[in-house]
Amino acid sequence: MARLVMKFGGTSVANIERIRNVARHVKREVEAGHQVAVVVSAMAGKTNELVGWCREASALHDAREYDAVVASGEQVTAGLLAIVLQDMGIWARSWQGWQIPILTDGAHGAARITGADGSRIIQHFEERNEVAVVTGFQGIHQPTNRIATLGRGGSDTSAVALAAAIHADRCDIYTDVDGVYTTDPRIVPQARRLDRVSFEEMLEMASLGAKVLQVRSVELAMTHNVKTFVRSSFDDPADPKPGTLICDEEDIVEQQIVTGIAYSKDEAQITLRRVADKPGVAAAIFVPLADANINVDMIIQVVSDDTTTTDITFTVPAADYERAKTILEKARGEINYATLQGATDVVKVSAIGVGMRSHAGVAAKAFKALADKGINIRAITTSEIKFSVLIDAAYTELAVRTLHSLYGLDKA
Template identity: 65%
Template sequence: MATVVMKFGGTSVANVERIQNVARHVKREVDAGNKVAVIVSAMSGVTNQLVSWVQEASPLHDMREYDAVVATGEQVTAGLLAIALQALGVDARSWTGWQVPIETNEAHGYARISGIPATAFKAAIEGGQVAVVTGFQGIEPNSNRVATLGRGGSDTSAVAIAVALEADVCDIYTDVDGVYTTDPRIVPKARRLAKVSYEEMLEMASLGSKVLQTRSVELAMVYKMKTRVLSSFVAPEAMKAFSIENSEDIGTIVCDEDEIVEQQVVSGIAYAKDEAKVTLLKVDDKPGVAARIFGPLSDASINVDMIVQNVTPDGKHTDMTFTVRSTELPRALDVLKRAKADIGHFDIKSSADVVKISVIGVGMRSHAGVAAQMFKTLAEKGINIHAISTSEIKISVLIDAAYAELAVRTLHTAYGLDSD
């Protein structure tokens, strides 16, 4: 008997028919004698609709009320799946994040899990009941208010619950049958990776891959939680229930680097279209100016990614360019406007018509020339680079959005990732 956590995303539960298909996947594990917790997202498109209503009501809104609205989508899915499981003769009940409880900090809209004191929840699973949990959400105990974990937060909910339950595996079911070298919709020759390291998956997740959310990979890496990416669209009867013996037969396993026998220099190409570029022009070039720019953004929980600073010809001013998520652009501009007196004089330009392209691979640690090949390949296609950032296992560039697919396809071929 194993403890299995299964997570199903929005496309997997897009309608009642798909929810019934998910119920059959869950029943497969129950029939094998496994103890099961299921984490679900809202039905496909529901969260987007809820967010659009909030934006329509007020572009600059109270994030606590934002959470109250957008958290409702998962509750519908959890209830429907519990009903579908009961119809198959499976003992199941739905749990909201606050019932488990999944406790969070006070950063509404982007909350982090602080603990899961889930005594009754664990007892229900140990007793053989399937727990169907609303992903993406928890409760901020000081104010006793619902808090959401950010888009894609159901993945984080799943890994956190798997850790709390000391589960044998956390299976993430999605609309693809594993992690690919890049988006197969853009590059038909993209290959499925049987295994990918936590570090590579973390970079892929943070750089645009939609398979797993960044914080879920962080949690899995810290706690060494065995995590698999599987397809919910494979017929349940065609898949085996989890056991240690068949755990590597399907999907992609996210694991330690030393578990991967053959490691390529570059494992994948990621892209992120939800980027926006902000440039502050003619800022005084003096100590502390960067802190006065990025401090208020940090206080507003706005994540900044690429940063490029150029000193102007007069030597007295600097131009500061950085990127934020496109959804955060209005708030970032508002924060900078309110901080202008403290920052000093500047002009500002912004654009959401950009995309970030990244090459990723732990093999880059021991191989030179990866960056040079990237820059040369893009130059040969006439693609201009606006900004560059690097880490030990990735290189990212910011380019015009119009060249996104061309860049991904060209780099995928240049690094030898195309399938035969």
């Protein structure tokens, strides 16, 4: 007997027929003798409808009211799944975030879970092995007693938080892919599904645009050491595939040096030429950007032709590119640069692997391989377990394929 959390997203519960399919997955686990809590999203399209109404009601809507409206989507799915499970002869009941309760901070619309009380759900497990069907994406803020939502994709985080609260043996995230891949299979047909990936690697992959899991849910899984599987809800409920286990580094026996290659197209590059090379100039550039909530990622500073000035290159999210340029043009007097150059047709390609910690020269190999293919590297960043290169977008596929082969990730 194990205790587990199963999470299903919006496309998996888009109508009653799909909800019945979800119930079959749940039934399999119940019949295997497990105690099961299910976390559900709203039916696909419902959240968009609700958000649309809020926007129509007012362009500047109160986030607390937005939350009250939008949280209703999961409430509907949870009740319906409980009904379908009962119809299959399985004890089940729905739980809304405030009933458990799942507690959040007061950042309505993008709240963080601050706690969850699993005691009543566990009590119902023990008393009659009742399946708990829990509304994802939401909790309650105290002492205001108002519903708060976690922001898009928040149901993954709900599932992991619930798994921690009920001391679940594992948390299965059912999605429309059957696991985490070494890279995007649309670009590299040789991409392999990983059996296991460490929390740290998954965090880097998630934040780099391999959008399988919400970053926050991986952080939470790492903190509470929740064994989390990514698996497909479209598998045959009677014979599902295992998916990918996201787990502690120590639980991975044969650790690769590089586990995966990710890429992110939402990048823009800004270069300031001939900036006066004196103390405080970096602050003059980056403080106004930070004040405007613009995340600066890669930063490189190189000495210019003359020795009194320097060139500074950095990246910002593509969505903030125009705003960043405006801010820097306004601050030109203070920063004192000659020209501002920018590019949006750039992409960041990254290699991730905890094995890098103990292997030198991993990145250097990549620089050479990319150069051999004629790919120019605009910027580089490295961390303990990943390195990233900024290149022209036109070379995205070539670069990803090159690194995927280089580190031995191609399918046998």
